[in-house]
Amino acid sequence: MHRLLIASTLALGAAAPAIAADDITIGFAIATSGWMEAYDTPAATAAKIRIDEINANGGLLGRQIAWVEADTKTDRAQSAKAGLQVLDEGADMMVVSCDYDFGAPAALAAESAGINSFFLCAEDVKAGIQGVGPNSFSGSVLAAVQGATMAEWSHARREARTGYVLLDTTIEYNKGICTGFDWMFPQLDGTEIVGRDTFKNDDASIASQITRIKALPEEPDVIMLCSYIPGAASAVRQIRAAGINSLILNGSAVDGSYWLDATPGLSGFVVPVQGSIYGDDPRPEVEAFNVAYEKASGSRPASQYAYPGYILIDLWAKAVERAGSLDGAAVTAELEKMKGEATAFGARSFSGELHHQNSAEMQIVEISDGKPAVVDSWTISEPVPLQQLLN
Structure with missing residues (x-):
């Protein structure tokens, strides 16, 4: 269990600490403006919480950790510039944006410099070896794991036998959720995907898609909705308004209660998360972090997207200590040895082929009468194969 020895002075947007000559420096090339800021700032705040904890316990390799930060402005070209800026300021490791597209330009700068990079919460397999290089990792759980978790959990716990796949094709994350569901659900006893359809996140109406669902001989047991806010909220509202009562499943991107005013009284909506923000996670370490985050x-x-920032610093620091070095290749070798490495949010593993989580314990959050709560936890029975992730 991690001790949360957090300085209460840390705050969102706080200035970077003064850097001493022998400090280890982490460079944050992240969005502090633009729409990605909503994802990057919480995860970066969590990362800085773990940095403060490590410093309070004597530091890393006997040295304190400092950090520098450059704003990507939610712009790909600016991401590359931000990466170069923090390198110029002495970054020994780089933390980049949650999204692969916006984080990769900075991560590529880190790769060229031979240092490790971590995406704050990217859930696309390309945010790592496949899209950046051998020293790049992600602190989050792949989107495909979320879809596979929903498939297996709903089959086991809610006796789902028929499923309908509704894919928002706007971003790769959504496709990843459906990839996991499409892989897992047909493997389960007595299951059938009875239809599938697509839409775009900014579509004002999904009336034609709803018509096709209602034309089925029987209402599907589950609808795998692969989308994010605001499009996901709009789709859910329209599905329920049409009188469709199927259990609606989604990925972690819709975690949080901030959007529920758009779907008054919503029930039968389920998502998998790495930890619960609602105070009901069965692991006391998670609630201890929530309290520390509030103090900071x-x-x-x-939403759960703060948690990967904490996890990535925790894992990287352990690898540095084991390597006895900040060298990117040496740290990568230690990270790739991690198999079921304990963290406050569950076990994590890396390999020489995959720098993501293709299996993880997920907390299952269900919304009933407009209120979200943890109802279960689930780990898929087998990891999502790499070839499936690359399809």
């Missing part, structure tokens, strides 16, 4: 930022995490 003034509010509790708004």
Whole structure:
């Protein structure tokens, strides 16, 4: 269990600490402006919480950790510039944006410099070896794991036998959720995907898609909705308004209660998360982090996307200690040895082929009468194969 020895002075947007000559420096090339800021700032705040804890316990390799930061402005070209800026300021490791597309330009700069990079919460397999290089990792759980978790959990716990796949084709993350569901659900006893359809996140109406669902001989047991806010909220509202009562499944991107005013009284909506922000996670370490985050930022995490920032610093620091070095290749070798490495949010593993989580314990959050709560936890029975992730 991690001890949360957090300085109460840390706050969102706080200035970087003064850097001493012998400090280890982490460079944050992240969005502090633009729409990605909503994802990057919480995860970066969590990362800085773990940095403060490590410093309070004597530091890393006997040295304190400092950090520098450059704003990518949610712009790909600026991401590359931000990466170069933090390198110029002495970064020994780089933390980059949650999204692969916006984080990769900075991560590629880190790769060229031979240092490790971690995406804050990217869930696309390309955010790692496949899209950046051998020293790049992600702190989150692949989107495909989320879809596979929903498939297996709903089959086992809610007796789902028929499923309908509704894919928002706007971003790769959504496709990853459906990839996992499409892989897992047909493997389960007595199951059938009875239809599939697509839409775009900014579509004002999905009336034609709803018509096709209602034309089925029987209502599907589950609808695998692979989308994010605001499009996901709009789709859910329209599905329920049409009188469709199927259990609706989604990925972690819709975690949080901030959007529920758009779907009053919603029930039968389920998502998998790495940890619960609602105070009901069965692991006391998670709630201890939520409390520490509130002390640091003034509010509790708004979604589970804060958690990967804490996890990535924790894992990287352990690898550095074991390597006895900040050298990117040496640290990578230690990270790739991690198999079921304990963290406050569950076990994590890496390999020479995959720098992501293709299996993880997920907490299952269900919304009933407009209120989200943990109802279960689930780990898929087998990891999502790499070839499936690359399809």
